[in-house]
Amino acid sequence: MEHLGSRWLRLLPLLGLCLLALAVLPFIGLRILTPAEVWLQAGGPASDIFWKLRLPRVLAGMLAGASLAAGGLAFQALFRNPLATPFTLGTASGASLGASLYIGSGCSFVLLGVSGVTLSAFLGASAALALVYGLTRVRRAMATETMLLAGVAVGIFFSSLILLLQYLSNQAHSLRILRWLMGGLDVIGYQSLLQALPMVLPGLILICLLRYDLNLLTGGQELAASRGMNVDRVKLLLLLAVGLMIGAVVSVAGPIGFVGLMVPHVCRRWYGPDHRILLPATLLLGAAFLPACDAAARLLLAPAELPVGIITAILGGPFFVWILIQREPRR
Amino acid sequence: MFRVRQLCYCAGKKPLLADVTFSLEAGSTLAVIGPNGAGKSTLLKCLCRILPAAPGTLEIQGRPAEAYAHKALARLISYVPQAVERDDLFSVQDFVLQGRYPHLSPFATVSRRDQEAVARALAWTGLESLARRRIVTLSAGEQQKVLIAAALAQEARLMLLDEPAAYLDPYQQEQIYALLERLRRETGITLIEVTHDVNRAASGHGRILALRAGRMVFDGSPSELMTSGVLQAIYGKTFTLTRHPATGCAVALP
Numbered sequence: 168m169e170h171l172g173s174r175w176l177r178l179l180p181l182l183g184l185c186l187l188a189l190a191v192l193p194f195i196g197l198r199i200l201t202p203a204e205v206w207l208q209a210g211g212p213a214s215d216i217f218w219k220l221r222l223p224r225v226l227a228g229m230l231a232g233a234s235l236a237a238g239g240l241a242f243q244a245l246f247r248n249p250l251a252t253p254f255t256l257g258t259a260s261g262a263s264l265g266a267s268l269y270i271g272s273g274c275s276f277v278l279l280g281v282s283g284v285t286l287s288a289f290l291g292a293s294a295a296l297a298l299v300y301g302l303t304r305v306r307r308a309m310a311t312e313t314m315l316l317a318g319v320a321v322g323i324f325f326s327s328l329i330l331l332l333q334y335l336s337n338q339a340h341s342l343r344i345l346r347w348l349m350g351g352l353d354v355i356g357y358q359s360l361l362q363a364l365p366m367v368l369p370g371l372i373l374i375c376l377l378r379y380d381l382n383l384l385t386g387g388q389e390l391a392a393s394r395g396m397n398v399d400r401v402k403l404l405l406l407l408a409v410g411l412m413i414g415a416v417v418s419v420a421g422p423i424g425f426v427g428l429m430v431p432h433v434c435r436r437w438y439g440p441d442h443r444i445l446l447p448a449t450l451l452l453g454a455a456f457l458p459a460c461d462a463a464a465r466l467l468l469a470p471a472e473l474p475v476g477i478i479t480a481i482l483g484g485p486f487f488v489w490i491l492i493q494r495e496p497r498r
Numbered sequence: 499m500f501r502v503r504q505l506c507y508c509a510g511k512k513p514l515l516a517d518v519t520f521s522l523e524a525g526s527t528l529a530v531i532g533p534n535g536a537g538k539s540t541l542l543k544c545l546c547r548i549l550p551a552a553p554g555t556l557e558i559q560g561r562p563a564e565a566y567a568h569k570a571l572a573r574l575i576s577y578v579p580q581a582v583e584r585d586d587l588f589s590v591q592d593f594v595l596q597g598r599y600p601h602l603s604p605f606a607t608v609s610r611r612d613q614e615a616v617a618r619a620l621a622w623t624g625l626e627s628l629a630r631r632r633i634v635t636l637s638a639g640e641q642q643k644v645l646i647a648a649a650l651a652q653e654a655r656l657m658l659l660d661e662p663a664a665y666l667d668p669y670q671q672e673q674i675y676a677l678l679e680r681l682r683r684e685t686g687i688t689l690i691e692v693t694h695d696v697n698r699a700a701s702g703h704g705r706i707l708a709l710r711a712g713r714m715v716f717d718g719s720p721s722e723l724m725t726s727g728v729l730q731a732i733y734g735k736t737f738t739l740t741r742h743p744a745t746g747c748a749v750a751l752p
Contacts, residue, residue: 376604383596386586390579392548394652395572395600440587 174444181451188455189229192462193221197469219356227354227363228458228475231420232430234367234412236453237374239427240434240446244381245405246315252427253413256315257295257322259424262417264325264332265291267344271336282418285362289414295321296406350421350476352461363415370412373404374446380405381442423476425483426457432486499524499688500545500656501557507537507544514540515712524655527682527689529699532709533733538692541709542658545690546577572600576649578659582633582641590636590644591629594619597651612651619650623677639670646677656688657681664694675702696737696750700724708732724748 194200194217204213239252246256253259269287302317329348333341354360374381380401383391392398416423434448457475460482464473500522507515515537522528530538544551547563556563558574566574576597586593597619598612620626623643628636633644642662649657662678663671675698681687693699699706700720708716708723715732716723723729729737729750737750 379596379599379602379604382588382592383599385588386583386593386596387579389543389548390577391599392568393546393572393575393577393579394597395569397568435587439589439592441592 174438177438178444178447178451181448181455184455185229185451188458189225192225192228192458193217195462196221196465223357223360224352224354224461225458226357227360227419228352228461229454230360230363230367231352231416231423232426232453232455232457233450234371234416234453235423235426235457236430236449237371237446238409238413240431240442240449241374241377241381241405241409242427243431244384244442245402246318247385247387248315249432250428251315251318253292253409254422254424254427255322256318257299257320257325258292258318258409258413259417259422260322260325260329261295261298262288262292262414263348263422264329265289265294265414266347266418266421267329267332270343270347271332271340282359282362285366285415285418288418289366289411291325292410292414292417295325296410300403300406346474347421348476349474350423350479351472351474352420352457353472354419359419363419366411366415370408370410370415371450373408373411377401377405377408378442378446381446382440385440421474421476423457423479425479425486426453429479429483429486430456499559502545503555503557505541505544505551505555507540507549507551513712515544515709518709518714520707520714520717522688522690524688525682525686526705527691527703529703529706530690530692530709531694531696531699531706531732532715535711536709537712538709539660540712542577542660542690542692546575546658547571548577569600572652572654574654575656575658576652576654578645578649578657578662580660580662580664581638582645586633589630589632590625590647591616591620593633593644594625594647594651597648600652615651615653619647622650622681623647637670638665639667639673642666642670642674643677646674650681656690659689659691661692661694663698671698678702696723696729700750701747710734721748724750 194202194205196216198216200213200217200221204211205217208214235253238258242251242253242256243249245251265287266284268291269284274283298321299314299317303314329344333344336344380391380396383394383396384401388398430453431445431449434445434452438444438448457479460478461475464475464478467473502518502520505515505518506513518541530541532538540549543549545556551563553564554562558566558571563571588596594616595608595612598608598615601612601615602608620629623646625640625643625647628640633641636644646659646662659678663674666674678689678691679702682689691703700723703720705719706716706723707714710732716728724739726737726739735752737752740749740751741747742749
């Protein structure tokens with residue numbers, strides 16, 4: 168509406184936060200770098216740490232944070248449930264199972280430039296989404312409740328399979344799986360970032376194109392259908408977009424929980440329910456939040472590095488409860 | 499503009515609508531009445547293809563409904579549900595803007611035309627002063643107007659309303675009915691209204707269609723409807739018929 172222009176201005180603080188994260192976080196770590204070392208001694212150790220370790224790690228964190236947050240936002244609109252995220256609904260479990268199978272099998276391959284672990288994670292995420300979607304198709308009902316329950320069931324099922332896999336694997340593989348399940352952004356160089364981009368970008372673009380559809384879905388599928396939405400197709404496209412993003416992100420960073428829950432809810436409080444502004448806000452906050460958590464994970468127990476998934480989950484657990492309490496009085 | 503031929507709809511094996519046949523001229527109005535569970539809402543949902551009716555049973559402006567793309571159909575038919583979602587956090591103007599969905603492209607932002615359509619819809623419903631309020635903070639009558647405004651922003655020629663005054667007090671009911679009448683007179687929009695109120699159906703519409711257990715049991719004018727035999731056949735109970743002391747119209751007392 169006529170006030171959208173000023174609403175775009177309201178995104179500036181988040182954009183600033185994002186740029187601040189990009190400008191400051193690569194200097195922070197076990198060894199605090201100064202801009203002078205990085206810029207003046209090209210090729211020196213500080214410059215190497217900055218360009219080859221810290222910067223790709225921050226960029227990977229931004230990409231993962233934005234994707235996880237957007238995935239959560241999309242699922243909350245699609246399922247019309249504040250607790251729906253790719254994690255609560257089994258997509259991340261599916262991706263984790265795919266990646267765990269790959270790690271547990273001990274094999275290693277690259278297909279068409281996409282690493283085996285990325286591919287396995289995507290296939291796992293797709294399997295989880297297909298199961299959820301398929302279960303609702305069997306009922307031939309458009310009920311989101313069915314989809315939600317199916318998602319929870321699929322999530323529990325896949326998580327148990329991961330536990331089974333861990334139980335059956337030898338100790339070394341089991342440990343690798345466990346460490347990977349904690350989630351972490353310890354990427355080295357730009358390789359895994361470039362691996363994830365071909366899947367993350369189409370997913371993100373797709374979700375951005377569906378911003379009007381996300382708005383309409385929050386009012387219920389019947390009303391959306393009456394306004395001319397091809398509901399089945401939009402649902403499928405959203406699931407595909409989330410599958411692509413989550414598959415890629417989980418393969419790079421492991422299942423980092425709660426970003427998809429926290430970031431969209433915080434943004435909804437600040438910016439309201441309109442996805443035209445909520446979606447960019449969510450992307451920006453996600454991109455700033457996750458690398459910041461990662462920096463905290465690196466610093467808290469330095470020189471040891473905490474898995475970032477532990478930090479987000481420790482923040483996320485209480486937040487989850489807070490959301491539950493907040494919802495109660497309005498029902 | 500609208501022709502329905504032997505429309506059937508089944509939920510699973512259970513038939514909810516069977517053999518519904520009628521046609522409707524542009525600019526006319528139709529009330530759909532019948533007991534609970536007769537299939538009134540189901541009929542409305544089939545007409546705007548929220549629910550899939552069998553191919554060939556529905557014809558709009560000379561073309562079968564399934565020949566229209568989803569958005570093209572939504573530019574011809576709009577739908578007003580019974581009530582807004584209780585947890586809808588949108589502001590009035592943003593909700594009404596969602597009615598523009600069939601006119602929007604995913605690759606474009608909201609255009610001046612869209613904004614003008616929203617402004618017109620708000621003006622019609624008298625909601626300009628509430629444009630920036632959140633829907634949940636409005637009264638039930640105002641919320642109903644928001645739903646109608648969103649349907650108006652859709653700029654369709656046919657509007658389907660599912661019990662637009664069901665939860666409203668008599669004053670707000672009258673306001674909604676007056677709005678619909680003004681719309682019909684001044685814009686020539688075609689209206690189909692589902693209602694439980696026999697007297698509303700008879701006084702507000704030139705033609706009434708009654709469903710019972712998914713089948714059409716009556717299709718006629720108000721004067722044909724307002725006889726104890728017909729009402730008994732529709733609702734399975736007797737009504738007392740009298741004349742309104744002021745207007746002289748037939749009134750059915752339950």
